[in-house]
Amino acid sequence: SQQGEEDPQALSIQEGENATMNCSYKTSINNLQWYRQNSGRGLVHLILIRSNEREKHSGRLRVTLDTSKKSSSLLITASRAADTASYFCATELNSGGSNYKLTFGKGTLLTVNP
Amino acid sequence: SAVISQKPSRDICQRGTSLTIQCQVDSQVTMMFWYRQQPGQSLTLIATANQGSEATYESGFVIDKFPISRPNLTFSTLTVSNMSPEDSSIYLCSGRQGGTDTQYFGPGTRLTVL
Numbered sequence: 315s316q317q318g319e320e321d322p323q324a325l326s327i328q329e330g331e332n333a334t335m336n337c338s339y340k341t342s343i344n345n346l347q348w349y350r351q352n353s354g355r356g357l358v359h360l361i362l363i364r365s366n367e368r369e370k371h372s373g374r375l376r377v378t379l380d381t382s383k384k385s386s387s388l389l390i391t392a393s394r395a396a397d398t399a400s401y402f403c404a405t406e407l408n409s410g411g412s413n414y415k416l417t418f419g420k421g422t423l424l425t426v427n428p
Numbered sequence: 429s430a431v432i433s434q435k436p437s438r439d440i441c442q443r444g445t446s447l448t449i450q451c452q453v454d455s456q457v458t459m460m461f462w463y464r465q466q467p468g469q470s471l472t473l474i475a476t477a478n479q480g481s482e483a484t485y486e487s488g489f490v491i492d493k494f495p496i497s498r499p500n501l502t503f504s505t506l507t508v509s510n511m512s513p514e515d516s517s518i519y520l521c522s523g524r525q526g527g528t529d530t531q532y533f534g535p536g537t538r539l540t541v542l
Contacts, residue, residue, distance in 0.1 A: 345529055356520060356535035357471075359429065362528070402470060406529070414459055414524050415486075416531055418471040 320403055320419040328427050333390045335422040337403035340384065344406045347416065348377060348388050351400045360388070360401075365408065393426045400424070430456045430525045432534040440540045441511055448507045449519055449537045457523030460498060461531070462506045465518040474519075477504040511541045 320337050327333050337346070345364045349357040361377045363370050363386065369378050376389040390397055400423050404416040431454045441447050453460060460477040475483040475496055483496035498504040508515050521534040 347531065349533070354518065354536075354538065357522075357533040359530055359532055362530050364529075404471075404531075406531075414529070414531075415461060415473050415476060416471075416522075417473070420470045 320401070320422045322422060323420065324423045324425070326425040326427065327393055329393060329395055331393055331426075333393050333397070333424055333426070335388045335401050335403075335424070337386045337388070337419055338384055339386075339403075339405045339419075342408040343381075344408045344414075346377075346379060346386050347404045347406070348375075348386075349402045349404065351402065351421075353399075357402070390424075393424075395426050395428045398424060398426045429530070430454050430523050430532040432457070432521060432523050432532055434521055434534040434537050436537060437535060438538040438540075440542060442542055443512055445511055446507055446509045447511065447539060448505050449521070451504045451506070451521030451534055453502050453504075453521075453523040455502060456525045456527075457502065457532075458526040459524040460504045461522045461524070462494070462496060462504070463520045463522060463533075465520060465536075467516070471520065474506070477506075508539065511539075513541045515539065516541045 347362045348360040351357050363379045374391045379386045400421045402421045404418045433452045435450045462474040463471040465471045473486050474489045475485040477498040479498045495507045518536045520536045522531045524531045
């Protein structure tokens, strides 16, 4: 199965509300990265959090990482209609050497209703 | 952030033909990767593009079907050979930025095979 698994698979909220998406993974990681994808387009990088970090902020985004539970969350505060997109977490595994590939979860489809 | 471009942005191809996708990254990128995203699915890594040597393919992907070149640090191509409708996907190039460990993605190539 996928290294990263997001939940929920779909989330629908009203503009102004907060949105929380969760990601779980199975093995030890170097870092975890969150991306946004608008319909059928490329991925926009949101935040990278390293395995020795617990929380990072960027504007309206807050990411947490709990390595003991092998889980991460992405919080979007004061959501806007423009935040409507699919959100993916991706893990870079700690496999030693120079293996830096990312393994993606299935994504959460966020719909923000105006 | 790294700047990554891809050509073409989309194409419609006939069964049995081949398509070559180009990816250009800026100089901050040290590693390059190719991913596939099938309709409604998450991203799956096809291979790591190695400069001046054969690409490293993931399980389920072979060089005869997806030949990859990376003649220099900032340019790579992916060819989808002998296409079938099952190859209809978005193909994305990514680059890992040295120093920040962040992976940035190109805008993707949307391929439809008839």
